[in-house]
Amino acid sequence: xxxxxxKFYARNPKTVAIELLGKVIVRKVGNKKLSxxxxxxxxxxxxxxxxxxxxxxxxxxxxxxWDLPGKLFIxxxxxxxxxxxxxxxxxxxxxxxxxxxxxxxxxxxxxxxxRVENIRSLTNGPGKLTKAMQIDxxxxxxxxxxxxxxxxxxxxxxxxxxxARSYRIGVTKDLPEKLRFYLKGNNFVSR
DNA sequence: AGGAAGATCTACT
DNA sequence: GTAGATCTTCCTA
Numbered sequence: 001x002x003x004x005x006x007k008f009y010a011r012n013p014k015t016v017a018i019e020l021l022g023k024v025i026v027r028k029v030g031n032k033k034l035s036x037x038x039x040x041x042x043x044x045x046x047x048x049x050x051x052x053x054x055x056x057x058x059x060x061x062x063x064x065x066w067d068l069p070g071k072l073f074i075x076x077x078x079x080x081x082x083x084x085x086x087x088x089x090x091x092x093x094x095x096x097x098x099x100x101x102x103x104x105x106x107x108x109x110x111x112x113x114x115r116v117e118n119i120r121s122l123t124n125g126p127g128k129l130t131k132a133m134q135i136d137x138x139x140x141x142x143x144x145x146x147x148x149x150x151x152x153x154x155x156x157x158x159x160x161x162x163x164a165r166s167y168r169i170g171v172t173k174d175l176p177e178k179l180r181f182y183l184k185g186n187n188f189v190s191r
Numbered sequence: 192a193g194g195a196a197g198a199t200c201t202a203c204t
Numbered sequence: 205g206t207a208g209a210t211c212t213t214c215c216t217a
Contacts, residue, residue: 042197051197061214078198079211097197127198127211137213170197190198192217199211 001154006145009069009087013043013094016087018181022160026152027133032109034133036101036123040182040189042168046093050173054093065093070145080127081136099126102188125190
């Protein structure tokens with residue numbers, strides 16, 4: 001399957017968030033392959049977005065938000081790592097948060113990582129999928145457009161329809177715009 | 192030193 | 205379905 005190019009991410013975060021639905025995240029751990037289809041995303045802007053990590057300006061921990069589109073931005077909230085992909089037009093900041101996946105390859109391995117039996121609760125939340133796929137701070141800044149990366153995003157045969165949108169989840173200061181996108185009816189969306 | 196943060200789990204009504 | 209405890213950085217004072 002074809003890896004998404006840098007150009008794909010070099011657009012408005014909202015556009016990228018919508019188009020990432022139905023794509024597949026491939027995580028390589030040693031010789032094991034874990035993968036899952038993206039079923040839920042949220043868009044975050046730069047300094048105009050009070051919920052964004054970029055809102056208060058460039059800091060050491062968030063500087064990758066201004067970096068090349070297609071890089072990973074990973075940070076900790078309430079004890080969980082959250083997976084974001086940098087997406088923005090030239091000279092700005094922005095990311096797309098990956099909120100939920102539908103597991104494809106390596107389900108056994110994910111069950112081991114998560115210590116749950118229920119497939120449905122394996123990756124149906126932003127903190128859960130990072131644990132299932134062994135994603136943490138070490139992958140911050142990783143370029144997902146390179147074929148040999150430990151984590152890549154590829155096209156798939158899925159043609160998502162029934163895309164629904166809502167306000168972002170858990171955000172204390174949201175924008176007056178619906179920036180969460182998910183596949184309606186999919187069993188793996190977070191709520 | 193103290194607190195907030197894009198969440199999750201558990202234990203209930 | 206909601207409520208409360210707890211999770212681990214990084215920020216602010």
